[in-house]
Amino acid sequence: MPTWMITGTSSGIGRALAEQALAAGNQVVAAARDPRAVQDLEETYPGTAAAIRLDVTDQASVGIAVAAAERRFGRIDVLVNNAGYGYTAAIEEGEDDAVADLFATNFAGPVALIKAVLPGMRSRRSGLIVNISSVGARITLPGGGYYSAAKAALEGVSGALRKELEPLGVHVMVVEPGSFRTEFRGRSARESKIRIHDYDGILGRSGKPRLGPQRGDPVKAAQAILIASAEVVPPALLLLGSDALSGYRARVQAEQDDIQQHEQLTLSTDATD
């Protein structure tokens, strides 16, 4: 059975995925900043679950965790870059340190893990890298610009990576969940301490928040990821949630309309020689 390494397993989609993957008989390295949060998985699945400490922003921690995982199970067949969080700030309100941290966790950390697992995957000419992005990567609300940027950056890397690894038998899948009932909006959420009044109304800070409960079920998200991962060639992009689907289609339509509307200007820049 394949060995999965999943980050951010203390809650949400990461936790659900670790549980579902173990229940399906896989070996799972469940990584978290505090491995006590996933200790119970080792107790429930003593032969196949390994709880491991991993801070994706710490290069040393990344190297140690991957080496430990490979020692324990011999190989990593599937890497799931799931650890991540949101940050709310108008672009003008962004705090340098907070934005740097956001990119460290949501972008540079996943890239470091990818680089750490690739030598093994290349040597076996086999493997799968799953990068959990977000509909927020392509549908950006006021206040979501930095989060969108970090997730979009991960998608930018994923596209090239998929084409670089295809001849080597390794696959790459980007997953874009819509709104799911996890800690994303709760304990995990961060926001800027800088408040510029001009943006209060635009960011919805002038009244009571009107968000209802999220529609997405993390357990079903995990099951969908397992199904897609089992394909001989998983999709390059997998949306999760009917909200993700309708948002995506609306954006593609808007893009195609824009392209159509401005086609003349677009074609005006070729050299005539």
Next chain:
Amino acid sequence: MSTWLITGCSTGLGRALAEAVLDADHNAVITARNADTLVSIAEKYPGSARAMPLDVRDHGQAVAVVQDATDHFGGIDVLVNNAGHGYRSAIEEADPAEVEELFGTNFFGPIDLIRQVLPGMRQRRSGTIINVSSIGGRRSSPGSGYYSATKFALEGASDGLRKEVAPLGIRVVIVEPGAFRTDFAGRSLLQTAAPIGDYAGTAGQRRKENDHTHGTQAGDPARAAQAIITIAEADNPPLRILLGTDALNVVRTELEEQHAEIDAWEQLSRSTDFPS
């Protein structure tokens, strides 16, 4: 007549734009890491051009340039984040320090400049921010994944920014050029010093020694400059504008392929909602 601030004016698109904007009788603060390269342009337009050194990664210089433009011309009407460069490397081959520098120039620098010009634009309830991205900001190719990452990031931030500042009378446009006859694939292009043999057939093909597109690209920088001026002066510019037939074809193909895959997986995508 408006006041422009343009980065990366020593060559290519930035230089063509600087000349076109000044020729159209606008004021322009034209910048480059080496301001000596701008002297010949500034001399042609003594009243309306100011040449200043600016490495977009240098916060102090960014503040100084915006302050100078404001002192001299009263305020910046159009910011063009054009400075940037490419980086050829398979994802696994990259030096993290080089990736950090790339993000500094192509993403964090532009964001810093945006933050510097916004207070003035908000005060006047008017302004235009033009971020030069690339077709690489819509489709990521083997060997240029990190470059695409910086442009994807710039586009994501621009999308949020646009919604934040539209109610304040400020417009945000992402310009996506295809391949243009500039220094992009020549002097400006950096690459990893540590290629890995397994990527020779993919990323390796796009290394400088193997990529022969420099000097033969289809796009004309002078025409791109005119298109950018047209967009800046439009009443209702779109969020994204492609420049070049190649850009158009690439994006159309990308959208179609992606759309087909999304349709194929629709059932699974819908399966994750809680029952209503």
